[in-house]
Amino acid sequence: MSDIRHIVFDIGRVLIHYDPEIPYRRLIPDDAQRRWFLENVCTGDWNIEQDRGRRWEDAEALLIAEHPQEEENIRGFRRHWHEMVPHAYDDSVAMLETLIDAGHDVTMLTNFAADTFAEARERYTFLNRPRGVTVSGEVRLLKPDRAIYDIHVESFGLEPAATLFIDDSEKNVEGARDAGWQAVHFSGAEKLRSDLAGYGFAV
DSSP, X not given: XXXXXXXXXXXXXXXXXXXXXXXXXXXXXXXXXXHHHHHHTSOHHHHHHHHTTOOHHHHHHHHHHHOGGGHHXXXXXHHTHHHHSOOBOHHHHHHHXXXXXXXXXXXXXXXXXXXXHHHHHXXXXXXXXXXXXXXXXXHTOOTTOHHHHHHHHHHHTOOGXXXXXXXXXXXXXXXXXXXXXXXXXXXXXHXXXXXXXXXXXXX
């Protein structure tokens, strides 16, 4: 029997696809220009601050002041965000729902802006099935900061050593382990199925 009593899923690139390049293939058709924009203007480091709780208005104003000629493309990030999450990973969702239907305790811990997460929850109703979720943009902390794992434990009454975390980011997996959790790196449905089986969960 597994010692795991709590299973915690990340969301982006584990349950739903995320690719910020998708709308920009239309907005900036030239490959080199698009790559420059995403590497130098609307970067991952810029976007993660919205996941930490920064308002989109403030984030846009910051970049527009630095790159006024790119204003429309900068505003396009939030405006076309829904295109960046085009589909769920059906196999991962099936495992999530199988675990829930079997009576296991399932929650979610995600780096996500509060407003875009609310939109995702409306589009992907399976995100409402777990017992609850800690959203970085709401608590203003990011994985792999130790504090966000501790907040999740406290919020949902988890025992760290009896908690299994699933995330596509190696550093977030390491963050969970540093917080005393068990954790596995997500790289696809078949590996996740195998990892869960190793802990005694048939999905």
